[in-house]
Amino acid sequence: MGARRRIEGAATSGRAEDRAGGEIGRRRRAAQEAGGEEYVTKRREVLDAAAVVFQRKGYQAATLHDVARELGSDRATLYYYFAGKQELLRGVVDESVDEMVSGVREIARSDATAREKLRNLADHLMEVYESHFPYPYVFIQENLKATWQEKSEWAERLTARVREVQSQVRGIVEHGIRDGEFRSDIPVELVVNGLFGMVNWSHRWFRPGQQHSGADVGRAFATLLLDGLGEAEHRLKPRD
Structure with a gap:
């Protein structure tokens, strides 16, 4: 179907x-x-x-x-x-973005803690990149600047899905700060951009079937991020 x-x-x-x-x-x-x-x-x-x-x-x-x-x-x-190269690009991008968005929604709505959600999120993103390789990396690599300026229904839908993912991740981080799980001295946007920076930059070196799987990479990224967010939490108070 x-x-x-x-x-x-x-x-x-x-x-x-x-x-x-x-x-x-x-x-x-x-x-x-x-x-x-x-x-x-x-x-x-x-x-x-x-x-x-x-x-x-x-x-x-x-x-x-x-x-x-x-x-x-x-x-x-x-x-x-x-019909042409543009339709090919849409076909390459759509399926992996759809799976990415649906997985992020499920993680964000779960009853897990903010730490667990960020860990699951990193795993999910890298598993999508691996299972759909190289489709998601075409999207990341191209940045598709022209798409953001395009007025078609497809471009607007794609833009909305990307922004939804960013918003969901931001919400998880904010929730973790409010609950005292994450340190409060690092701006939320830097945490969100840091996560996507790690995951998206993998387009330069990650290939399925090599030494580390997508799940291995996702877990490593999550550990690096979460250890940093938890550092010095004993001396930082959650925001009101």
């Missing part, structure tokens, strides 16, 4: 690029709406190739020819699955 839903969403977002249409555009939309298993599998292969190319060359420098070459196909074949 999830794959079918993503394809239906892509069919809608791709129509703007398809406006001039043509037979291949009509065939693509029909195949997306039908959502057959073979089509879904091949479409995933195209997305995987695009993610590799976007990470290696950068989205702006990458071309559909590069993606086709990575896939071992030709550019014309790509149009049967995606």
